[in-house]
Amino acid sequence: MAGRKAVAAPPERDLWLLADDDTVRPCVVAVSVWRMRSVALHRALTEAADPPLRALPDDVVTLLGELDAPPRLGAHLRAVHDVAASLVTSLADACPGLAVHAHEVLFGAATHDIGKVVHPSELSGPGSAHEPAGYELLVSHGVEPRLARFARDHGSVAYDGLSVEDLLVVLADKVWKGKRVPGLEDEVTARCCAASGEQPWEAFLRLDDLLERLARDADARLAFQSRHPL
Template identity: 55%
Template sequence: MTESLPPLPPDVADLLRAVDAPPRLVAHLALVHEAAEEIADFCAREGLAFDREAVRYGAAIHDIGKVLHPEELSGPGSLHEAAGHRLLLSRGVPEYLARFARSHASWGAPGVTVEELLVSLADKAWKNKRVQDLEDRVVDLLAAGGRERWEAFLALDDLLTRIGEDAPRRLAVQAAHPVRTG
């Protein structure tokens, strides 16, 4: 029996059905969304100002371009990023939300937003991948609110460690879903 997936926002679930997203992609998006919720809860408690709904939506759709590039569901590739952005725009998704499909892997680019950093962090944390430069950027944001940098670092490290401890379960849940529809 396959473990049930964490819920996605209803509008995202409808969109994924409309584009016939493969079960593996839906599982991945739900699991990253779950990690993003934990990160957003933490950041909100820390007093970080950000658009929580944008982070929730961004985490839930960031890889939607893999509908058009299904080979990237089981292998490397970045063609899904621009393709996902175009797909979302063609479906009437506003740019400020569609951007996550394009930007989730380019968190080091100039002008990256807090929301993009948090979606990128969730996309790594769900599977216990730690990326120091990305984490440092988030620590800097947390410390800008008046907390000592070392305190912000330890708090974020504790959170990411907790999220990472559940990575084997998340990876198994994702793997239980087929790459192809039907």
């Protein structure tokens, strides 16, 4: 109506409501809630952890803020991304002949569960609806399909049909919490053998040692994630 002042609101939020006396009481409450959530997300993405966790890529941090992602999702993505980075770095030494697009792995790990913005119940319960939703969400925000695919495919168990980059994202999403998946590890071992020509047992021993070291910090990563609200 004429004479009423426009009230700014967070992006994609219908949080404001003008009362008859031109006050903005409901808006104050709603925006306060949004600000608290924004602060909580920032904390999940920047808070020091023990052992330390790498920061997410800047473009992913920006996107999570735009989407008002749940803080726990931010914490989870940060933990999985950190494990993926360790995998990429260590495999470069353990299996130097294995060609890996590190940027794809890191982006995939940093965004694999982003569809849980759309399906937040899957943050605390089972479900796979977030997988196609994550792909669509990323593409709708200008992410190339070849990078958005990790959100869609990280739940795949058809390991022999996945690229090396996909395998490493799936592996990071398991070992961050200490979970070992023999079929998945066998496929990664096979890719290393194909690249290096070494015997499977040699490649597996190195991979097993790496995964054991990463799994030791699983409890700390789980505790870090649980500190942040849904």
